[in-house]
Amino acid sequence: xxxxxxxxxxxxxxxxxxxxxxxxxxxxxxxxxxxxxxxxxxxxxxxxxxxxxxxxxxxxxxxxxxxxxxxxxxxxxxxxxxxxxxxxxxxxxxxxxxxxxxxxxxxxxxxxxxxxxxxxxxxxxxxxxxxxx
Amino acid sequence: xxxxxxxxxxxxxxxxxxxxxxxxxxxxxxxxxxxxxxxxxxxxxxxxxxxxxxxxxxxxxxxxxxxxxxxxxxxxxxxxxxxxxxxxxxxxxxxxxxxxxxxxxxxxxxxxxxxxxxxxxxxxxxxxxxxxxxxxxxxxxxxxxxxxxxxxxxxxxxxxxxxxxxxxxxxxxxxxxxxxxxxxxxxxxxxxxxxxxxxxxxxxxxxxxxxxxxxxxxxxxxxxxxxxxxxxxxxxxxxxxxxxxxxxxxxxxxxxxxxxxxxxxxxxxxxxxxxxxxxxxxxxxxxxxxxxxxxxxxxxxxxxxxxxxxxxxxxxxxxxxxxxxxxxxxxxxxxxxxxxxxxxxxxxxxxxxxxxxxxxxxxxxxxxxxxx
Numbered sequence: 426x427x428x429x430x431x432x433x434x435x436x437x438x439x440x441x442x443x444x445x446x447x448x449x450x451x452x453x454x455x456x457x458x459x460x461x462x463x464x465x466x467x468x469x470x471x472x473x474x475x476x477x478x479x480x481x482x483x484x485x486x487x488x489x490x491x492x493x494x495x496x497x498x499x500x501x502x503x504x505x506x507x508x509x510x511x512x513x514x515x516x517x518x519x520x521x522x523x524x525x526x527x528x529x530x531x532x533x534x535x536x537x538x539x540x541x542x543x544x545x546x547x548x549x550x551x552x553x554x555x556x557x558x
Numbered sequence: 559x560x561x562x563x564x565x566x567x568x569x570x571x572x573x574x575x576x577x578x579x580x581x582x583x584x585x586x587x588x589x590x591x592x593x594x595x596x597x598x599x600x601x602x603x604x605x606x607x608x609x610x611x612x613x614x615x616x617x618x619x620x621x622x623x624x625x626x627x628x629x630x631x632x633x634x635x636x637x638x639x640x641x642x643x644x645x646x647x648x649x650x651x652x653x654x655x656x657x658x659x660x661x662x663x664x665x666x667x668x669x670x671x672x673x674x675x676x677x678x679x680x681x682x683x684x685x686x687x688x689x690x691x692x693x694x695x696x697x698x699x700x701x702x703x704x705x706x707x708x709x710x711x712x713x714x715x716x717x718x719x720x721x722x723x724x725x726x727x728x729x730x731x732x733x734x735x736x737x738x739x740x741x742x743x744x745x746x747x748x749x750x751x752x753x754x755x756x757x758x759x760x761x762x763x764x765x766x767x768x769x770x771x772x773x774x775x776x777x778x779x780x781x782x783x784x785x786x787x788x789x790x791x792x793x794x795x796x797x798x799x800x801x802x803x804x805x806x807x808x809x810x811x812x813x814x815x816x817x818x819x820x821x822x823x824x825x826x827x828x829x830x831x832x833x834x835x836x837x838x839x840x841x842x843x844x845x846x847x848x849x850x851x852x853x854x855x856x857x858x859x860x861x862x863x864x865x866x867x868x869x870x871x872x873x874x875x876x877x878x879x880x881x882x883x884x885x886x887x888x889x890x891x892x893x894x895x896x897x898x899x900x901x902x903x904x905x906x907x908x909x910x911x912x913x914x915x916x917x918x919x920x921x922x923x924x925x926x927x928x929x930x
């Protein structure tokens with residue numbers, strides 16, 4: 426997956442929406458390369474359980490580095506249908522492949538209105554450039 | 559209005575070599591270059607290189623200097639021999655800690671004796687303000703703040719002395735731990751001390767602001783790994799060393815902080831001496847302890863330490879220890895809970911995580927020549 430194909434939350438999560446076999450819309454969610462570059466030295470990720478209901482803008486997990494902890498915010502409304510549990514043992518390589526093997530959860534959308542608040546890649550890059558100054 | 563950060567003589571080097579520059583006590587300092595863990599591990603296994611030019615350096619001259627400094631700090635320094643370095647505290651009239659400092663007694667090429675006080679960057683102005691009215695009342699002692707004229711770097715780790723030796727004209731391995739001497743460093747005048755803040759062997763170099771970049775680059779070229787404040791913090795935490803503003807504040811006395819070794823009460827007079835002597839008899843006062851956690855979630859400053867369903871203390875520093883591969887913390891707890899082995903918990907964002915009191919330091923380096 427290339428970042429140009431993704432949507433981004435202001436809180437640095439990426440989203441890719443695609444229909445599953447039944448036609449239900451599934452959002453795959455991860456953390457942007459920019460955020461991972463800023464975090465460095467990851468030591469722990471807390472993941473939700475399958476079935477958990479999530480709301481856009483509310484935390485569904487946390488990621489901890491040597492220096493600080495950050496909440497992971499859901500960019501969409503829905504229910505968690507898959508969790509990338511293996512990530513807990515692969516945190517060192519997360520930054521190397523954030524948009525493919527770096528997926529964190531898949532969320533079955535219950536409502537699509539939150540998608541309108543997400544940024545496309547150029548808009549997200551602009552936000553990141555502003556944060557660096 | 560933005561207030562410009564102070565630059566060390568190495569700030570440009572850091573920024574142009576990937577240093578992530580942050581505001582630390584008003585100075586632009588690198589928190590890390592790439593990875594804190596890489597910089598930490600390089601220091602434990604080889605040599606880390608730290609810019610500590612932001613620390614305050616105050617020089618004292620005059621026959622009255624020993625008595626003046628002895629009346630300023632918690633530790634007896636009047637008897638300190640030339641070449642010795644002592645860790646001490648500056649306390650206020652209530653016995654609260656104003657700063658933790660290193661006191662150097664040195665001699666220059668002409669044989670004249672002088673003293674250096676190395677203070678925390680965050681406390682430099684406060685300490686100068688504390689000292690100045692006392693100086694006015696003292697005789698035959700002068701203070702000069704040489705912080706910006708001189709740079710200071712730390713080279714720490716098992717390879718540190720071997721990397722520094724070719725640059726200095728004194729046999730550095732003959733310098734004892736916590737000793738210092740003037741030396742030529744790459745041909746420039748300076749001071750070498752066998753001191754540090756990482757728990758490793760190594761040294762700290764004080765040298766002219768205009769000479770430091772050349773020496774820094776020589777050490778990088780020789781294989782030292784530049785390391786930022788992030789690694790400096792994880793290293794000192796593993797070594798059980800307190801940090802001002804965290805373990806040490808004006809509301810904490812040296813004995814609660816476990817720094818008894820740096821307090822000489824007998825036959826001495828310094829600000830806060832009597833309150834500290836009185837507190838020494840208070841068996842209930844809190845103690846600084848080390849805590850090790852079994853899980854992966856990391857305790858941070860300000861988190862409550864809990865026992866029997868109530869807060870019995872507070873975390874002052876916490877991190878994920880790269881050497882132990884476990885979360886560790888320091889904090890203050892009520893005396894009854896301070897014994898190593900005591901099982902406590904830490905409230906990490908609403909969830910109680912088990913934590914055990916452990917003896918400090920968390921990490922102790924293997925000393926050469928001694929059986930393991």
